[in-house]
């Protein structure tokens with residue numbers, strides 16, 4: 065289950081890759097814009113502002129996220145849909161998926177299908193985190209695979225659920241698209257507050273730690289957080305009241321071929 069309140073921590077840091085992704089989408093007057101895995105909807109609302117004449121839709125498999133998104137009252141429709149079941153429509157000129165496909169095993173096939181089914185001249189813009197080999201995620205896997213949690217958590221965490229930028233570029237150029245692919249490492253400077261848990265742990269609680277939280281009872285979750293927090297504090301020490309948290313992200317923007325003039 066996703067907790068929109070916990071996910072919204074560090075909202076400014078989380079929204080920057082969305083803005084950087086959208087900056088490379090050149091659509092001028094799209095008929096329809098779809099945000100796949102829209103989360104709590106604030107970023108979807110910015111799509112409606114950028115393209116005031118477009119029909120904007122945000123879809124997410126989490127009912128909790130969608131109920132937050134609906135409550136915004138933005139000029140967008142929202143619905144509970146699994147992206148694996150979604151089919152592009154003939155007017156879907158812009159499709160965005162920001163920080164979602166790392167949760168969807170086998171998503172290369174989805175990208176191939178979407179780019180084939182989108183209308184001519186459409187834009188598909190995708191961003192996924194590329195930090196699965198970072199100290200934060202290595203520490204998470206190490207703690208989960210050690211006693212006393214290995215039996216419960218050992219198989220839960222995947223090593224590398226995403227591709228790199230050249231890999232995504234190849235999948236989409238093989239499917240006939242024109243592609244712009246890149247990666248960026250942001251250095252988030254997170255405030256270190258001695259009264260709360262380590263900020264990288266608080267960040268991870270909103271995303272990577274969700275499957276662990278779901279698998280453990282309250283007591284075990286507290287112990288797990290303490291063990292992981294110790295490792296994170298060693299890997300990401302505070303300096304001048306701030307913790308530097310480098311975070312790699314992978315971007316790909318693809319356009320389908322335009323219809324040739326008759």
Ligand SMILES: C[S@@+](CC[C@H](N)C(=O)[O-])C[C@H]1O[C@@H](n2cnc3c(N)ncnc32)[C@H](O)[C@@H]1O
Pocket residue numbers: 066078082100101102103104107123124125126129145146147148161162163164167168271
């Ligand atoms: C890290 S959040 C990103 C939310 C939003 N795109 C943003 O950038 O803030 C990941 C979102 O993907 C959604 N999600 C994960 N798997 C999904 C799936 N198979 N179909 C639809 N949404 C999915 C989750 O419910 C969650 O809201």
